Amino acid sequence: MKADMKYILFLGVLLLATACMKEVDLEYLRPDSKLVLNSVVSVGDSLKASLSRTWFYTDDYPNVTIEDAKVNLYVNDRLFGEMIWNVEKYDYYAIGNYISSYIPVPGDKVRIEANRDGFKEVMGEETVPDKPDLLNLYVESYEDNSLGYSRIKRRYKMTFRDEPSVQNCYLISIVYGTPHYEYDYDDLDKSPVYSGTYSWRSESMDYASDPVFGNKVSILDKVMGSDWLSGYNGRPFSDELFDGKEYTMTLDANSYYGHNPIFPLPGEELPDSARVYLYAISEAYYKYLSALTTLADGSFSNDLADIGLAEPVRVFSNIEGGLGILGAACVDSLTVAIQKLN
Known part of the structure; x- marks a missing residue:
């Protein structure tokens, strides 16, 4: 019912807006093209940077990659060297970046x-942040009956310590793994054998289940039925609610699971595992990622912005003379077995 109200209200606003149309000469508005520089300085990983250019709405998706630029890398105010154009080829596509042999460490100014x-x-x-202090991870299965039927879901509890007296920014990302079994297809009566590896995939979380993220959901969105926050590959946050303290974040997973009959019988299978990645990120990178997650959220404010009735989200940039982001990150992680439902 709430979702129906949302679309009825949205349609009404759209009908009102159609009476306020004006023809605009887009070519008259064409700006000068700018360079777009994007890079994330990640501790322990060699540095890569992409360089492209802006394009105008009427250009029909041109190739904007810049392959012949001069890109210099400075570390702690000293020239490390020129970054070299390189194309990484995969099965179905290729990605071109400027690369360097430099391996970042915490405290470096890049x-x-x-x-x-x-x-x-x-x-x-940007300056590379120190490694975050991830203390504990506990993951349990629980029974959810909110939709009128029973299903088994996962709940994650991550404890970390925040450095006092400074503003800290983070990104949390969660994956879960299942043991990979090998089967003898010539004799299906044989029990499958554990291969020694786990298959890992990103976990779909309801980030609104923790107060750190929950205050991002507006009252209007709750009225319209959008009382959850996604973030399949993770979500950024700051230490605003727990500055200088130890904090336990509790998040529920959107997905659910049950026993697969082709796996070993209950009591014989290995437990599923969970892994949490906690990134300390630079403030500029936090502002950039926060804008992207806000754009991806299915909020009523975004719906209004799409038809010109609200201020659009502006993506943050810290690139002087152009656009893009130079971010910095340092990660800590923990892996545990998922506790079964009692």
């Missing part, structure tokens, strides 16, 4: 400068 004829020079600078 600066990337890019020059290309016909464009204004761009530059981004």
Whole structure:
């Protein structure tokens, strides 16, 4: 019923907006093209950076990749060297980046400068954060009857310690793993044998289940039935609610699972596992990711912005002379077995 109200209200607003249309000469509004620099400085990983250019709405999706620029890397205000164009080829596509042999460590100040004829020079600078202090992870199965029938879901409890006296920004991402079994298809009566590896996949979380994220859901969204927050590959947050303290975050998974009959019989199978990644991220990267997650949320404010009746979300950039983001991150992780339902 709430979802129906949302779409009825949205349709009414859309009908009102159609009476306020004006023809606009888009070519008159065409701006100068700018360089777009994107890179994430991640502790322990070699540095990569992508360079492209902006394009106008009427350009019909052109190839905007810049392959012939001069891209210099500075570490702690000293020139480390020029980053080299490289194409990584996969089965179905290729990704081109400028690469360097530099391996970031916490505390490094990293600066990337890019020059290309016909464009204004761009530059981004960021300091690599220290490793976060992830203390404990506990994952349990529980029975959910909220939809009128019983299903088994997962609940994650992550405890970490926040550094006092400074503003800290984080990203949390969760994956779960199932043991991989090998089967003798010539003799299906044989029990499957554990291969020694787990298959890992991203966990679909309801981030609104913890107060750190729950206050991002507006009252209007709750009225319209959008009282959850997604984030399949993780979600950023700050230490605003627990500055300088130890905090336990509790999150429920949207997905559910049960015993698969082709797996070993109950009591014989290995437990599923869970892994949490806690990233300490730079403030600029936090602002950038927060804008992207806000855009991805199915909120009523986004619906209004789509038809020009609300202020659109502006994606943060810390690139001087152009657009994009130079972010920095350092990760800690824990892996545990998922506790079965009692």
